[in-house]
Amino acid sequence: MNSTRLPHKHGSHKTLWIGLIGTIVVIVGSILFGYAQTQKKEIEKMNPNKAVPSDAELRSRLTKDQYRVTRECGTETPFQNAYWDNHKAGIYVDLITGEPLFSSLDKFDSGTGWPSFTKPISKERVVEKRDSSFGMERTEVRSSKSNSHLGHIFEDGPPPTGERYCVNSAALRFIPVEKLKEEGYSEYLSLFPQAESQSNKP
Numbered sequence: 001m002n003s004t005r006l007p008h009k010h011g012s013h014k015t016l017w018i019g020l021i022g023t024i025v026v027i028v029g030s031i032l033f034g035y036a037q038t039q040k041k042e043i044e045k046m047n048p049n050k051a052v053p054s055d056a057e058l059r060s061r062l063t064k065d066q067y068r069v070t071r072e073c074g075t076e077t078p079f080q081n082a083y084w085d086n087h088k089a090g091i092y093v094d095l096i097t098g099e100p101l102f103s104s105l106d107k108f109d110s111g112t113g114w115p116s117f118t119k120p121i122s123k124e125r126v127v128e129k130r131d132s133s134f135g136m137e138r139t140e141v142r143s144s145k146s147n148s149h150l151g152h153i154f155e156d157g158p159p160p161t162g163e164r165y166c167v168n169s170a171a172l173r174f175i176p177v178e179k180l181k182e183e184g185y186s187e188y189l190s191l192f193p194q195a196e197s198q199s200n201k202p
Contacts, residue, residue: 052146069170070148078113081169090176096146117165118157
């Protein structure tokens with residue numbers, strides 16, 4: 001009785017290994033590409049050299065209220081806006097550029113129906129300008145980079161500054177402390193020591 005031996009196919013093993021390596025390369029490549037895209041988005045959010053969008057782009061991107069406030073010096077309705085009663089920890093950034101403007105640590109209840117702060121995160125981030133509109137003498141506050149109208153500053157705030165930055169919610173975007181790292185604002189975690197220690201836990 002003759003036994004027939006099947007020839008060992010070295011080629012099939014080679015093809016299998018090539019396919020396996022190819023699959024691994026594709027998976028690793030996809031992961032690295034995704035990571036690179038995430039990093040790129042984070043850098044763009046906090047890129048100080050990022051150009052301010054054109055007026056046409058802002059008109060299409062912003063809501064009517066946001067455009068009216070930031071570009072036409074409008075004022076939103078008190079007690080009917082996003083952040084007047086927001087008590088969460090975090091920072092408030094420029095709606096247009098993402099530039100950090102105010103911290104929840106400096107926010108207080110002014111009873112006016114608008115978000116109120118005793119000071120900005122940095123004086124360099126806001127510009128003060130004389131405002132004589134509506135027969136009143138006031139000091140307007142604008143963001144330094146996007147030149148957006150934020151609101152007004154008054155000298156009836158609590159200590160330690162005695163100032164009240166009365167700001168429109170429509171000019172801001174709030175980033176809660178737990179999302180600071182994810183959104184590219186890790187350096188501001190130091191303002192909230194408890195949250196920073198939590199984020200450093202393995």
